[in-house]
Amino acid sequence: MANSEACASALELFNSITTQGEHVRALKARNASKDEIDSAVKMLLSLKMSYKAAMGEDYKADCPPGNPAPGINHGPEATEAEEDFVDPWTVQTSSAKGIDYDKLIVRFGSSKIDKELINRIERATGQRPHHFLRRGIFFSHRLGSNSYHDSNCKEVSTYIKGDISFLPPCFFRWLQDVFNVPLVIQMTDDEKYLWKDLTLDQAYGYAVENAKDIIACGFDINKTFIFSDLDYMGMSPGFYKNVVKIQKHVTFNQVKGIFGFTDSDSIGKISFPAIQAAPSFSNSFPQIFGDRTDIQCLIPCAIDQDPYFRMTRDVAPKIGYPKPALLHSTFFPALQGAQTKMSASDPNSSIFLTDTAKQIKTKVNKHAFSGGRDTIEEHRQFGGNCDVDVSFMYLTFFLEDDDKLEQIRKDYSSGAMLTGELKKTLIEVLQPLIAEHQARRKEVTDEIVKEFMTPRKLSFDFQ
Amino acid sequence: MANSEACASALELFNSITTQGEHVRALKARNASKDEIDSAVKMLLSLKMSYKAAMGEDYKADCPPGNPAPGINHGPEATEAEEDFVDPWTVQTSSAKGIDYDKLIVRFGSSKIDKELINRIERATGQRPHHFLRRGIFFSHRLGSNSYHDSNCKEVSTYIKGDISFLPPCFFRWLQDVFNVPLVIQMTDDEKYLWKDLTLDQAYGYAVENAKDIIACGFDINKTFIFSDLDYMGMSPGFYKNVVKIQKHVTFNQVKGIFGFTDSDSIGKISFPAIQAAPSFSNSFPQIFGDRTDIQCLIPCAIDQDPYFRMTRDVAPKIGYPKPALLHSTFFPALQGAQTKMSASDPNSSIFLTDTAKQIKTKVNKHAFSGGRDTIEEHRQFGGNCDVDVSFMYLTFFLEDDDKLEQIRKDYSSGAMLTGELKKTLIEVLQPLIAEHQARRKEVTDEIVKEFMTPRKLSFDFQ
Numbered sequence: 001m002a003n004s005e006a007c008a009s010a011l012e013l014f015n016s017i018t019t020q021g022e023h024v025r026a027l028k029a030r031n032a033s034k035d036e037i038d039s040a041v042k043m044l045l046s047l048k049m050s051y052k053a054a055m056g057e058d059y060k061a062d063c064p065p066g067n068p069a070p071g072i073n074h075g076p077e078a079t080e081a082e083e084d085f086v087d088p089w090t091v092q093t094s095s096a097k098g099i100d101y102d103k104l105i106v107r108f109g110s111s112k113i114d115k116e117l118i119n120r121i122e123r124a125t126g127q128r129p130h131h132f133l134r135r136g137i138f139f140s141h142r143l144g145s146n147s148y149h150d151s152n153c154k155e156v157s158t159y160i161k162g163d164i165s166f167l168p169p170c171f172f173r174w175l176q177d178v179f180n181v182p183l184v185i186q187m188t189d190d191e192k193y194l195w196k197d198l199t200l201d202q203a204y205g206y207a208v209e210n211a212k213d214i215i216a217c218g219f220d221i222n223k224t225f226i227f228s229d230l231d232y233m234g235m236s237p238g239f240y241k242n243v244v245k246i247q248k249h250v251t252f253n254q255v256k257g258i259f260g261f262t263d264s265d266s267i268g269k270i271s272f273p274a275i276q277a278a279p280s281f282s283n284s285f286p287q288i289f290g291d292r293t294d295i296q297c298l299i300p301c302a303i304d305q306d307p308y309f310r311m312t313r314d315v316a317p318k319i320g321y322p323k324p325a326l327l328h329s330t331f332f333p334a335l336q337g338a339q340t341k342m343s344a345s346d347p348n349s350s351i352f353l354t355d356t357a358k359q360i361k362t363k364v365n366k367h368a369f370s371g372g373r374d375t376i377e378e379h380r381q382f383g384g385n386c387d388v389d390v391s392f393m394y395l396t397f398f399l400e401d402d403d404k405l406e407q408i409r410k411d412y413s414s415g416a417m418l419t420g421e422l423k424k425t426l427i428e429v430l431q432p433l434i435a436e437h438q439a440r441r442k443e444v445t446d447e448i449v450k451e452f453m454t455p456r457k458l459s460f461d462f463q
Numbered sequence: 464m465a466n467s468e469a470c471a472s473a474l475e476l477f478n479s480i481t482t483q484g485e486h487v488r489a490l491k492a493r494n495a496s497k498d499e500i501d502s503a504v505k506m507l508l509s510l511k512m513s514y515k516a517a518m519g520e521d522y523k524a525d526c527p528p529g530n531p532a533p534g535i536n537h538g539p540e541a542t543e544a545e546e547d548f549v550d551p552w553t554v555q556t557s558s559a560k561g562i563d564y565d566k567l568i569v570r571f572g573s574s575k576i577d578k579e580l581i582n583r584i585e586r587a588t589g590q591r592p593h594h595f596l597r598r599g600i601f602f603s604h605r606l607g608s609n610s611y612h613d614s615n616c617k618e619v620s621t622y623i624k625g626d627i628s629f630l631p632p633c634f635f636r637w638l639q640d641v642f643n644v645p646l647v648i649q650m651t652d653d654e655k656y657l658w659k660d661l662t663l664d665q666a667y668g669y670a671v672e673n674a675k676d677i678i679a680c681g682f683d684i685n686k687t688f689i690f691s692d693l694d695y696m697g698m699s700p701g702f703y704k705n706v707v708k709i710q711k712h713v714t715f716n717q718v719k720g721i722f723g724f725t726d727s728d729s730i731g732k733i734s735f736p737a738i739q740a741a742p743s744f745s746n747s748f749p750q751i752f753g754d755r756t757d758i759q760c761l762i763p764c765a766i767d768q769d770p771y772f773r774m775t776r777d778v779a780p781k782i783g784y785p786k787p788a789l790l791h792s793t794f795f796p797a798l799q800g801a802q803t804k805m806s807a808s809d810p811n812s813s814i815f816l817t818d819t820a821k822q823i824k825t826k827v828n829k830h831a832f833s834g835g836r837d838t839i840e841e842h843r844q845f846g847g848n849c850d851v852d853v854s855f856m857y858l859t860f861f862l863e864d865d866d867k868l869e870q871i872r873k874d875y876s877s878g879a880m881l882t883g884e885l886k887k888t889l890i891e892v893l894q895p896l897i898a899e900h901q902a903r904r905k906e907v908t909d910e911i912v913k914e915f916m917t918p919r920k921l922s923f924d925f926q
Contacts, residue, residue: 190703190707193707193711194707194710194711200704200707200708230703230704230707231700233696233697233703234696234697234698234699234700234701234702234703234704235697235698235700236697237694237697237698238697239697240653240693240696240697240703241663241693241697244653244656244657244663244693244731245663247657247729247730247731247734248656248657248729248731249729250729250730250731251726251727251728251729251730252715252724252725252726252727252728252729252730252733253726253727255730256726261715262715263714263715263716263719264714264715264716265714265715266710266711266712266713266714266715267710267713267714267715267718267733267734267736267737268707268710268711268713268734268737270715270730270733270734271710271730271731271733271734273730274730274731
């Protein structure tokens with residue numbers, strides 16, 4: 001017991017150093033003042049000294065206490081991976097393969113979704129795991145003590161909270177189906193308003209347009225509630241109460257450490273993490289769950305959103321609520337390469353749901369970063385590189401057929417398949433997907449949106 | 464023009480120094496760390512140096528730029544008055560007469576309610592000014608460009624926002640009557656929850672009890688809306704939107720300067736000033752005012768609440784709303800003397816609405832600080848001191864008859880009236896006041912409270 005406590009506190013120190021390191025990088029990234037950076041670096045060094053004093057050895061970024069020897073790579077690559085920067089607003093890496101997700105798991109202190117867990121989920125649900133799970137697109141989790149992977153998973157009182165901005169929604173639909181649980185989708189239009197140069201009406205307008213896209217993905221209206229923060233705060237007897245509860249238990253020091261806020265940030269930004277966190281607790285939705293606080297929330301999100309929910313999981317026991325469980329996905333890569341995540345503000349950075357067949361073709365052909373060789377001859381001889389080829393990465397998201405995908409991987413790697421052919425395959429997968437989506441979206445009337453966004457009872461099975 | 468701009472910027476600097484000085488005092492008052500205090504003092508000194516460089520002379524606390532020579536008192540008393548400390552949570556002075564309110568007007572940059580303004584209000588309303596105005600209990604204002612004191616005041620689109628905790632509500636009733644406007648009463652139960660060791664339910668419970676006392680004062684239900692923040696946030700389509708708007712336009716640096724928050728404060732406290740501010744804008748109450756944003760808010764409050772509304776007035780033009788107008792009152796003194804304001808948590812610090820006739824008698828006799836002499840002989844010879852006598856101060860609040868009050872002042876000052884007799888007079892004024900209040904409060908049913916706290920249309924005259 002004493003030993004495991006010592007471990008926990010060493011781990012806490014380790015995590016503080018990690019967080020402080022991220023903070024320093026964030027300061028540098030935004031060209032903060034020398035004073036600010038110096039003082040953050042001083043704090044970092046002092047934490048590292050405490051760590052050495054406690055552990056008898058230097059802090060190593062990829063070697064948390066109680067986790068001996070990740071071994072293999074302590075050389076230049078370790079240093080390079082340390083350059084990855086991930087927070088809710090910025091994702092950057094210098095590697096064309098994208099972020100080193102295994103290192104992120106270590107740094108964030110989450111757990112890997114391994115083959116065994118996927119098998120257990122398959123046994124528990126009786127369903128073939130979604131290809132996002134099979135292919136490691138969801139690669140990390142914080143499932144803690146809940147039992148999604150136990151045989152009684154259907155009886156777990158759970159709801160799913162989604163923030164769908166950068167994730168293909170099919171995975172949410174799959175989860176909702178196999179667990180048969182309610183799904184609440186938070187649209188943080190207040191965040192958009194606080195961070196961007198928008199009016200409230202514009203921010204809300206975007207949320208409604210977003211809702212149409214979500215609805216067009218075919219969610220069951222009896223099990224799905226979509227809400228805008230700006231709208232729902234004034235309709236829910238429970239939401240604001242949870243916001244205040246969370247806000248009471250998080251200090252500015254904490255959000256400064258987690259999100260890199262500074263004294264010049266607006267008090268709106270500073271207090272926003274509590275708004276993001278509150279829907280993780282079921283009594284934020286009294287219309288759905290009454291005053292029950294024991295229903296656990298499962299949050300599938302891109303890994304860059306993890307800081308919000310690390311904070312939420314810290315706060316939960318302090319205010320008597322269960323910790324939300326998390327499933328982390330990789331980033332949907334930008335067409336230009338996996339160094340950054342796609343950006344909604346750059347029309348060429350990704351395929352959008354509004355794109356025409358022609359735009360899709362042009363974008364893929366023109367902008368999708370290729371892992372092919374410089375000449376056809378070289379390509380035929382040495383083969384292409386699927387690890388950095390964005391068209392191939394997109395296929396892992398959108399092509400459900402495992403055999404076909406594997407065949408493409410082999411053919412492209414061997415040089416049998418040329419870049420033009422790979423891109424053509426992707427275009428032929430995307431064009432009907434997007435066209436069907438657009439057709440379904442046209443059917444989504446304002447009345448249907450209103451219905452989805454009206455607080456009401458949802459149907460669910462558990463007690 | 465250039466000249467007045469220079470003045471404005473010197474005044475800004477002056478105000479920054481004042482604010483920073485208050486911040487230093489706040490840090491000292493709460494025994495902040497040496498580092499924190501040192502860094503705040505350093506900032507203060509640097510501001511003072513900038514001021515001297517800009518103005519060619521030293522910063523003097525009671526001599527703002529463009530306001531030549533308050534003259535009379537630059538000696539020890541000026542220093543003493545500088546020791547007054549006033550913010551929303553702490554009011555302290557070393558003088559038994561209480562805070563030097565004239566100095567506060569200079570320091571806060573508000574305006575004095577003088578005889579001329581009172582006469583204009585009398586002419587405009589056709590009503591005798593309330594004794595709180597006649598006697599200088601409301602002593603300061605920020606009425607700006609509105610026209611409460613013009614002949615057309617009845618046509619001004621105004622509502623009154625009250626935070627009644629430490630002010631006898633009769634003044635609000637008088638204002639509501641003479642201007643015939645809606646009154647909204649904000650009960651900041653979220654603030655109580657954030658600052659104190661209470662549950663949400665407890666904080667809300669106190670708010671409801673508080674509402675009963677307010678209702679018992681006889682407010683017109685057709686013109687009065689009472690709301691708890693915790694409750695109303697989830698019922699108003701407009702409140703949260705205004706909160707976010709305000710939060711976007713206020714930085715942590717600003718609330719740090721105004722309220723003395725530190726990095727260790729909860730993000731709830733840090734963002735709370737926006738909650739306090741939002742009801743100053745009429746579209747926070749769509750049930751009452753629709754989406755109108757042009758209706759001006761008049762806020763009578765104790766002067767220690769001014770920082771919230773200085774902030775609100777700063778933000779208002781940035782978000783396209785009219786600035787709220789303010790009337791500032793002195794503090795209701797503690798029985799023990801005017802050095803501090805009364806505290807709800809110390810039962811002997813004031814007369815409470817729940818006190819029995821006997822408790823009133825005992826408290827006044829035992830705890831009310833006396834301005835009388837040590838012996839009857841001395842008292843008869845030299846007279847008592849009304850300026851420090853708390854019983855006399857209470858009479859200025861509760862005895863409406865000016866002639867009678869003046870007679871008491873004369874008799875006590877001359878020594879014709881003894882302290883026991885003065886206290887007896889106060890007891891005889893308070894006992895029926897409180898007893899009547901208690902009788903009326905008993906009539907306030909839960910249904911009536913619910914009605915007052917239900918968002919709904921209110922009646923008003925203006926266009």
